[in-house]
Amino acid sequence: MRVVVDSIRMREADRLTIEMLNSNGIILMEHAGTACVRELEKEFGRRLIEKKVLCIAGKGNNGGDAIVVARQLKSKGVNVKLILLAKPDDYKGDARFQLEIIRNYPVEIEVIDKDRSDGLEVFRKNLSESDIVVDGIFGTGLSKPVEGFYRKIIDAINNDFNGFVLSVDIPSGLFADKSTDIYSHIKANLTVTFGKIKPCHVLYPASKSCGRVVEDWITIPDFVFEKVGEYFYLIGKDDIKPLKKDFPPDSHKGTFGHAGIISGEKGKLGASILASFAALKSGCGLSTVYIEESDYPFVSSFYPEVMFYLAKVKNSDDFLTEFLNTKSAVLIGQGLGVGEYQKSLVKKVIKLFDKPIVFDADVFKNFTVDEFAEYTKGKEIVLTPHPGEMSSFTGYSTKEIQENRIEVAKEVSLKTGAVVVLKGYQTVIANREKVFVNTTGTSALGTAGSGDVLGGIITSLICQGYSLINAVLLGVISHGLAGEIAENAEGREGVTAGSLIDKISKALNYGIE
Numbered sequence: 001m002r003v004v005v006d007s008i009r010m011r012e013a014d015r016l017t018i019e020m021l022n023s024n025g026i027i028l029m030e031h032a033g034t035a036c037v038r039e040l041e042k043e044f045g046r047r048l049i050e051k052k053v054l055c056i057a058g059k060g061n062n063g064g065d066a067i068v069v070a071r072q073l074k075s076k077g078v079n080v081k082l083i084l085l086a087k088p089d090d091y092k093g094d095a096r097f098q099l100e101i102i103r104n105y106p107v108e109i110e111v112i113d114k115d116r117s118d119g120l121e122v123f124r125k126n127l128s129e130s131d132i133v134v135d136g137i138f139g140t141g142l143s144k145p146v147e148g149f150y151r152k153i154i155d156a157i158n159n160d161f162n163g164f165v166l167s168v169d170i171p172s173g174l175f176a177d178k179s180t181d182i183y184s185h186i187k188a189n190l191t192v193t194f195g196k197i198k199p200c201h202v203l204y205p206a207s208k209s210c211g212r213v214v215e216d217w218i219t220i221p222d223f224v225f226e227k228v229g230e231y232f233y234l235i236g237k238d239d240i241k242p243l244k245k246d247f248p249p250d251s252h253k254g255t256f257g258h259a260g261i262i263s264g265e266k267g268k269l270g271a272s273i274l275a276s277f278a279a280l281k282s283g284c285g286l287s288t289v290y291i292e293e294s295d296y297p298f299v300s301s302f303y304p305e306v307m308f309y310l311a312k313v314k315n316s317d318d319f320l321t322e323f324l325n326t327k328s329a330v331l332i333g334q335g336l337g338v339g340e341y342q343k344s345l346v347k348k349v350i351k352l353f354d355k356p357i358v359f360d361a362d363v364f365k366n367f368t369v370d371e372f373a374e375y376t377k378g379k380e381i382v383l384t385p386h387p388g389e390m391s392s393f394t395g396y397s398t399k400e401i402q403e404n405r406i407e408v409a410k411e412v413s414l415k416t417g418a419v420v421v422l423k424g425y426q427t428v429i430a431n432r433e434k435v436f437v438n439t440t441g442t443s444a445l446g447t448a449g450s451g452d453v454l455g456g457i458i459t460s461l462i463c464q465g466y467s468l469i470n471a472v473l474l475g476v477i478s479h480g481l482a483g484e485i486a487e488n489a490e491g492r493e494g495v496t497a498g499s500l501i502d503k504i505s506k507a508l509n510y511g512i513e
């Protein structure tokens, strides 16, 4: 699990380091520059000395870092030139301090600011004479999308420069805390970031523009980050092993729990069968699908391991009570359909069952989040909407949700008390305390029934006694990994929900002897 901080937390970490530890910005800036130089040395080895490096400094502290890089490279005998994108008098604070120092070094410095009529022409000439660009235009202090003069500078680097681009902290123009890549920004080969990684380094599509990302601590101790807290945790396959529970050797079907899957409408019963088999393949002891008696002939022959509870009338308190009585956790929503009948079925399950419930798919089309929260107060619940379902549930457009995945997942979790799983590329998981972003998965998971399989896995893990949050983390990571394993074996086109089910166990045992 990697800690990701946003720019506010990062600024707070800088501030605490300076105040609590009697450090100062100049020291941190020196370490930031040193980290960039070290990474360039790693990248180019002895050839670095043959390269021409163009350090480009905006007037903020990101520019200050780039000035340190220029000075240190010069001290190592590298051919370096410094471009200032503002007049020297506009540089303030630590960046100004760095400018005063570098003036004592034999570094060529050229001012190319917005008032210079031949600025762009001269800038392009500089680019054409360079092998490496160090981008210190904007970092975490970007306040609005880049336009005008700076945009032209960024476009020139992206379009007219064929060499290597190292971005200092953030590719200039990307917003540190956002996943969006729609505004003008640098496309880097390497980004060296300070303290901890920021959202833009790991959230797609912004992450595409960062190249390889290196995190350097610039001497900010971990106890400072413990004080400021994380924005979210990045999770992946290496977290599977630490999340896994040990079961004693005398464990039996009872230990592993009994999953209950409440089926949907005729024609969509397959979703529940898939979820039920996925639950078994994820380790629960028993799995039973609740169906209407008349549906039985359609589903009886799929998987012999899956059991069925046949209700004469599905929406009956008596049948539901008898079914729910023996279950460790239930899953409801897949293929459910929309309408009053469905709503009342969901409400009954909430009323009659006092153990964890996983809600999926059509549940989110039957309720608004506020209405739903009224019914589920005090319950242990998991919600697994995809962005379209989240849109019906919350009233936000799918676009708004996709641009603010973390905030939306957090908000729904706060309103409902649920562990929220906002599906999609880089699934977001939120409970009231923490947010996680998953890194496993592939576009091959975009196949019919893939979400049903995830619902089954999570329900199964809850049945086995995992806490809700751990069941969700383990479920989401291993579902994504099962997709990767299936894609490697069968190619993207070949992956179906069935192939995911086949690979779950392998994924759940990743890294375990």
Ligand SMILES: NC(=O)C1=CN([C@@H]2O[C@H](COP(=O)(O)OP(=O)(O)OC[C@H]3O[C@@H](n4cnc5c(N)ncnc54)[C@H](OP(=O)(O)O)[C@@H]3O)[C@@H](O)[C@H]2O)[C@@H](O)CC1
Pocket (backbone or CB within 6 Å): 011, 014, 024, 025, 028, 029, 030, 032, 058, 059, 060, 061, 062, 063, 064, 065, 137, 138, 139, 140, 141, 142, 143, 144, 145, 146, 147, 150, 168, 169, 170, 194, 218
């Ligand atoms: N704090 C520390 O101790 C350490 C910080 N470190 C480094 O500092 C970086 C953060 O520095 P920062 O806060 O000075 O902001 P930065 O990204 O340089 O940019 C601000 C400048 O850009 C301008 N500007 C903004 N948006 C604009 C736009 N769209 N178009 C045009 N102009 C725009 C803005 O001008 P303003 O809007 O204020 O007029 C201001 O002048 C951080 O990423 C890391 O690299 C490290 O050295 C480690 C220690």
Ligand SMILES: [K+]
Pocket (backbone or CB within 6 Å): 062, 135, 136, 137, 138, 139, 167, 168, 169, 170, 171, 172
């Ligand atoms: K930058």
